[in-house]
Amino acid sequence: MTQLDNDRLIWIYTQMLRIREFEERVKRTFEEHPGVIRGHTHLADGAEASIVGSLATLKPGDQLMATYRCHGYPIALGTDTKKMMAEIYGRRDGLCGGYGGSMHLVDPSVGFLGASGIVGQSIPQATGAAYAAQIRKQGQVVLNFFGDGASKQGAFAESLNLASLWKLPIVYIMENNNYNVATRSEQEDANAAAGEPLSVKAKAYSMPGVTIDGTDPLAVYDVVEAAVARARAGEGPTLIESKVYRLSAHGNLIAPPGVPLHYPEHEAIAVFGNREEYDAALRGDPVPRFRMRLVDDGTLSSDRADAIAAEVTDEMQAAVDFGLASPFPDPERALDFVYA
Amino acid sequence: MSHEVPYIGAIMEAISLEMARDESVLYYGQDVAPNDDHDLVKAFGRDRIRVSPISETAEIGMAVGAALSGMRPVVELLMAEFMLVAMNQVVNEAPRLRYMSGGQVKVPLVLKAGFGFTAGWSGQHTGTIYGMFTGVPGLKVVVPSTAADAKGLMTTAIRDDNPVIYLHNYLLTLEHGDVPDGEYLVPFGQAAIRRQGGDVTIVAIGWEVGLALKAAEQLASEGIQAEVIDPRTLAPLDLDTILTSVEKTGRLVLVDQATRHGSFSSRIAADVAEYGFSSLKAPIKQVTALDATIPYSEPMEAFLLPDEAKIAKAVHQVLGSTPVAA
Numbered sequence: 331m332t333q334l335d336n337d338r339l340i341w342i343y344t345q346m347l348r349i350r351e352f353e354e355r356v357k358r359t360f361e362e363h364p365g366v367i368r369g370h371t372h373l374a375d376g377a378e379a380s381i382v383g384s385l386a387t388l389k390p391g392d393q394l395m396a397t398y399r400c401h402g403y404p405i406a407l408g409t410d411t412k413k414m415m416a417e418i419y420g421r422r423d424g425l426c427g428g429y430g431g432s433m434h435l436v437d438p439s440v441g442f443l444g445a446s447g448i449v450g451q452s453i454p455q456a457t458g459a460a461y462a463a464q465i466r467k468q469g470q471v472v473l474n475f476f477g478d479g480a481s482k483q484g485a486f487a488e489s490l491n492l493a494s495l496w497k498l499p500i501v502y503i504m505e506n507n508n509y510n511v512a513t514r515s516e517q518e519d520a521n522a523a524a525g526e527p528l529s530v531k532a533k534a535y536s537m538p539g540v541t542i543d544g545t546d547p548l549a550v551y552d553v554v555e556a557a558v559a560r561a562r563a564g565e566g567p568t569l570i571e572s573k574v575y576r577l578s579a580h581g582n583l584i585a586p587p588g589v590p591l592h593y594p595e596h597e598a599i600a601v602f603g604n605r606e607e608y609d610a611a612l613r614g615d616p617v618p619r620f621r622m623r624l625v626d627d628g629t630l631s632s633d634r635a636d637a638i639a640a641e642v643t644d645e646m647q648a649a650v651d652f653g654l655a656s657p658f659p660d661p662e663r664a665l666d667f668v669y670a
Numbered sequence: 671m672s673h674e675v676p677y678i679g680a681i682m683e684a685i686s687l688e689m690a691r692d693e694s695v696l697y698y699g700q701d702v703a704p705n706d707d708h709d710l711v712k713a714f715g716r717d718r719i720r721v722s723p724i725s726e727t728a729e730i731g732m733a734v735g736a737a738l739s740g741m742r743p744v745v746e747l748l749m750a751e752f753m754l755v756a757m758n759q760v761v762n763e764a765p766r767l768r769y770m771s772g773g774q775v776k777v778p779l780v781l782k783a784g785f786g787f788t789a790g791w792s793g794q795h796t797g798t799i800y801g802m803f804t805g806v807p808g809l810k811v812v813v814p815s816t817a818a819d820a821k822g823l824m825t826t827a828i829r830d831d832n833p834v835i836y837l838h839n840y841l842l843t844l845e846h847g848d849v850p851d852g853e854y855l856v857p858f859g860q861a862a863i864r865r866q867g868g869d870v871t872i873v874a875i876g877w878e879v880g881l882a883l884k885a886a887e888q889l890a891s892e893g894i895q896a897e898v899i900d901p902r903t904l905a906p907l908d909l910d911t912i913l914t915s916v917e918k919t920g921r922l923v924l925v926d927q928a929t930r931h932g933s934f935s936s937r938i939a940a941d942v943a944e945y946g947f948s949s950l951k952a953p954i955k956q957v958t959a960l961d962a963t964i965p966y967s968e969p970m971e972a973f974l975l976p977d978e979a980k981i982a983k984a985v986h987q988v989l990g991s992t993p994v995a996a
Binding site: 393395424425426427428429430434436437438443444446448451452453454455456457458459460461462463464465466484485488489491492495496666667668669670 | 696717718720722723725727728730731732733734735736737738739740741743758759762763767768769770771772773774775776777778807808810831832
């Protein structure tokens with residue numbers, strides 16, 4: 331078990347809570363301010379331990395790419411949550427000026443090179459960033475986050491093959507939440523149907539593969555750190571299957587204008603009638619579990635934990651307020667940035 | 671000062687010069703210098719010159735990621751149709767990421783691919799498919815027709831901060847031409863007037879430029895002076911040069927190796943009809959491939975494609991010396 335000092339442990343908990351509160355506020359916007367968020371959002375609630383445990387291993391200069399379920403990563407890396415919420419609200423002062431929205435957050439200043447709205451398509455891109463890191467020879471590492479659904483894309487196969495062949499400094503972190511939208515992994519994945527962990531896929535590309543409990547941030551940290559060290563030492567990529575449970579539905583409702591776009595029930599219940607599975611996941615919620623662990627072992631006092639919670643609540647309230655107050659972009663700005 | 675090289679040599683000259691000038695330029699793809707003795711490997715090493723497996727989505731996706739990270743990759747795709755395997759990266763990722771980021775990132779990359787190999791290479795290797803890429807906001811598409819332009823456009827493509835699809839016609843591969851020594855740039859969005867004339871404007875793309883020039887010689891012997899324009903870059907397009915010419919001649923014939931309804935000529939025709947209508951003395955005429963997959967057997971292949979006779983006939987039609995109906 332890694333020796334992380336108290337400050338670092340408290341930092342990890344704080345980032346997990348920040349992600350949770352931000353995602354809750356995005357979800358609540360659909361109820362409290364209908365019409366403000368258009369299109370499709372995807373929340374990271376339930377994956378906080380995996381996200382923060384992974385990002386805690388990074389050094390300045392390291393980079394990452396993710397999927398459309400992308401809010402958690404920039405939050406943990408220090409991107410301004412006011413600008414993130416304004417982006418999700420389509421405002422001029424948004425992180426991307428209102429050009430991208432929830433699925434396309436980018437913040438190169440913290441190493442977050444972006445996300446793709448198309449399943450699996452940031453995997454080759456992150457692999458390319460790792461190729462650039464390799465030849466730059468500054469010891470940079472790239473993390474690439476994607477879901478279990480992405481591992482059935484050709485892009486996954488091609489990228490892992492090349493990364494392994496060229497020994498690229500990349501760590502592939504597959505957040506397996508057992509669902510691809512409304513389909514369960516066993517229905518679509520031969521390894522899952524055979525009862526094997528998805529990390530066996532690494533064998534096809536002659537790279538190490540490991541499955542971890544993605545709800546324990548320190549377990550995540552240990553394994554990701556070892557993989558990052560491997561990559562930094564020039565030994566090549568690792569595939570990490572991080573088992574998480576997404577606590578919200580895949581995304582808000584997909585419906586034409588006029589229909590409220592709230593978050594429906596999780597697919598476990600709505601599609602498979604499996605309330606037991608969902609309730610068990612709620613009981614195992616990584617955020618309050620980690621708080622309890624740190625308070626129990628004396629790392630964090632209850633008072634301090636409450637203070638952190640109050641700060642986080644204030645921060646995300648400010649993000650919502652900022653987003654609502656930010657003006658819309660000038661319509662003619664729609665023709666900016668087509669070409670560099 | 672200039673020297674004579676084949677078209678394909680001119681392209682590689684540009685890549686070599688740019689790689690020597692800028693360390694961030696990379697060149698990789700299938701069959702790229704697999705042998706360590708290759709000049710490019712000796713000059714630039716295995717960091718920047720690599721051979722890839724047949725993995726277009728990864729090859730092109732990696733170029734996107736490397737570009738996001740500060741490199742300037744040139745991806746050797748060999749044949750334009752191979753880009754179709756990775757269509758998402760080409761159309762839905764590379765040209766859109768800068769825009770969606772609100773200008774925070776840029777994606778400088780070049781996709782180099784041969785096209786139009788209408789010499790028996792059959793249905794899946796011979797298409798002229800730039801129509802699938804022109805009109806995608808954020809993508810640039812360039813089609814050199816001479817060795818000099820092949821060099822100059824590749825140089826500009828590598829220095830451009832946007833994704834550029836660089837299409838070189840296979841039939842031009844060994845065409846020799848005078849190429850300026852050293853650093854040579856041809857700007858995008860600047861058409862070349864290959865032949866001046868006052869009776870009809872012929873706009874031709876890639877391999878078709880040569881055919882149009884031959885047709886123009888034949889027409890000159892009949893007393894018809896054709897102006898032949900080579901757009902050189904389709905996106906961005908130099909429409910002004912075309913409109914100025916049509917203003918002078920009043921008649922426009924467009925020659926495109928693509929099938930009619932996937933052609934770029936149809937887009938030029940629409941723009942000229944809208945912006946140059948008052949200059950036109952006759953309807954615009956297009957000479958394109960007919961709407962079929964390119965077949966293997968030679969006489970059928972030739973039947974579908976533009977040729978000098980079809981170009982000359984189209985000129986006669988817009989001059990009124992032949993009935994207009996096809």
